[in-house]
Amino acid sequence: xxxxxxxxxxxxxxxxxxxxxxxxxxxxxxxxxxxxxxxxxxxxxxxxxxxxxxxxxxxxxxxxxxxxxxxxxxxxxxxxxxxxxxxxxxxxxxxxxxxxxxxxxxxxxxxxxxxxxxxxxxxxxxxxxxxxxxxxxxxxxxxxxxxxxxxxxxxxxxxxxxxxxxxxxxxxxxxxxxxxxxxxxxxxxxxxxxxxxxxxxxxxxxxxxxxxxxxxxxxxxxxxxxxxxxxxxxxxxxxxxxxxxxxxxxx
Numbered sequence: 001x002x003x004x005x006x007x008x009x010x011x012x013x014x015x016x017x018x019x020x021x022x023x024x025x026x027x028x029x030x031x032x033x034x035x036x037x038x039x040x041x042x043x044x045x046x047x048x049x050x051x052x053x054x055x056x057x058x059x060x061x062x063x064x065x066x067x068x069x070x071x072x073x074x075x076x077x078x079x080x081x082x083x084x085x086x087x088x089x090x091x092x093x094x095x096x097x098x099x100x101x102x103x104x105x106x107x108x109x110x111x112x113x114x115x116x117x118x119x120x121x122x123x124x125x126x127x128x129x130x131x132x133x134x135x136x137x138x139x140x141x142x143x144x145x146x147x148x149x150x151x152x153x154x155x156x157x158x159x160x161x162x163x164x165x166x167x168x169x170x171x172x173x174x175x176x177x178x179x180x181x182x183x184x185x186x187x188x189x190x191x192x193x194x195x196x197x198x199x200x201x202x203x204x205x206x207x208x209x210x211x212x213x214x215x216x217x218x219x220x221x222x223x224x225x226x227x228x229x230x231x232x233x234x235x236x237x238x239x240x241x242x243x244x245x246x247x248x249x250x251x
Contacts, residue, residue, distance in 0.1 A: 001039045001049070002030060003138050005145055008042040011064075016040050016050055018060040026052070026060055038062065043144045045070045070143020076243050077103040077192045079164065080232055081157045083199035084108065084115040089229045090125075091132050098136040098146050100236040101243075105133070106149040108157045112201035122151055154207055157196070158214045165190035167216040170197065170231050171208050180219040188242035195239075197232040 004026075010017045018026065018040075026032050032052060040048045040062065047070050050062035080102050082093055094105055107129075117125060129148040137145045152160065161167045166187040174180065187193050196203075196211060203211075208218060221234050 001037055002026075002032075003039045003041065003141060005041050005043060005134060005138065008044065011040075011042055011048070014064055015053075016048060016062040016064060018062060019058065023058065023060055027055060037065070041070065041143050045073050045143045047143060072101075072141045073143045074101040074103075074240065074243050076188065076190060076239075078236065078239060079104040079106060079161070079192070079194045080236070081106045081108050081161065081194060081196045082232060083110045083197060083203075083228065084113045084117070084151065085199060085228045086114050090129065093229050093232060094129055094132050094148065095136045096233050097236060098133055098142065099140045100233065101240050102146055102236060103144075104147050104149065105129075106157055106160065107151045108154055108196075109151055110154050110199055110207060111204050113199045117151060126150060154210070158211060158216070161194040161196075161216070162214060164192040164194040166192070167194040167196065167211070167214070168235065169203070169208060169211050169216045169218050170195075170221050170226075170235055171218040172202060172225055173205075173208075174218040174220045177220050177222070180221075183217050183219055184238055185242055188239055188246060193239065195232060195235050197228060197235075200228055 004018060004022050006016055006018055010019065034052050034054065036052050038050055040050050047068050048064050049066040050064055052060060053063045054061040078101065080097050082105060084090065084107050090107065097105060126148055133148050134145050168187060196216060212218065221231060226234060
């Protein structure tokens with residue numbers, strides 16, 4: 001079934017009202033009819049199986065048939081702190097990170113970032129990034145739309161990460177794979193995880209030391225140097241596998 005997100009205030013006990021661009025998509029692109037069913041999420045981790053009951057000029061009325069917890073959400077909240085990459089790589093990172101289960105994405109300005117955004121450009125970019133996040137959440141069957149935060153400085157990002165149970169920072173100079181594997185396994189059993197990914201030129205040593213002083217743990221992703229758009233996906237893939245593996249074993 002097709003999946004849509006609506007605001008919580010558009011839901012009552014028995015009905016949901018679809019407004020905005022989704023009205024045109026359901027009516028004119030998908031050409032759906034009354035009686036057909038869709039899945040709707042209000043971004044709270046609950047799926048509503050609904051039946052289309054009425055098309056109106058600017059909205060569509062749905063009747064809630066069944067309510068179930070969203071099974072696609074990880075039990076661990078993962079936040080990706082992604083240093084601003086060049087060109088449109090951030091769009092790729094957002095799309096794939098959401099497919100892999102990330103809960104939030106925080107763009108970060110680091111010392112080696114090439115991209116410079118003024119306030120006007122940043123707001124325009126963030127609106128586009130949030131739209132990409134919504135599309136990726138729909139495509140991957142997510143029960144919520146991950147938030148794309150405003151761009152933070154590295155120091156601000158570390159402060160935000162202080163509240164998380166575990167903070168990992170993949171670093172090319174970290175060569176201890178055994179400890180890295182153990183840290184990933186341990187992180188998979190926590191309630192929240194922060195992942196810091198550097199820009200194309202990587203983190204400066206001073207930034208890694210600053211992160212470690214704040215409690216972040218450097219880890220290795222192997223002997224090869226990964227691109228910025230690959231490192232986060234590699235880390236998320238391993239964590240998703242470990243987390244969902246623990247669920248499957250009842251741990």
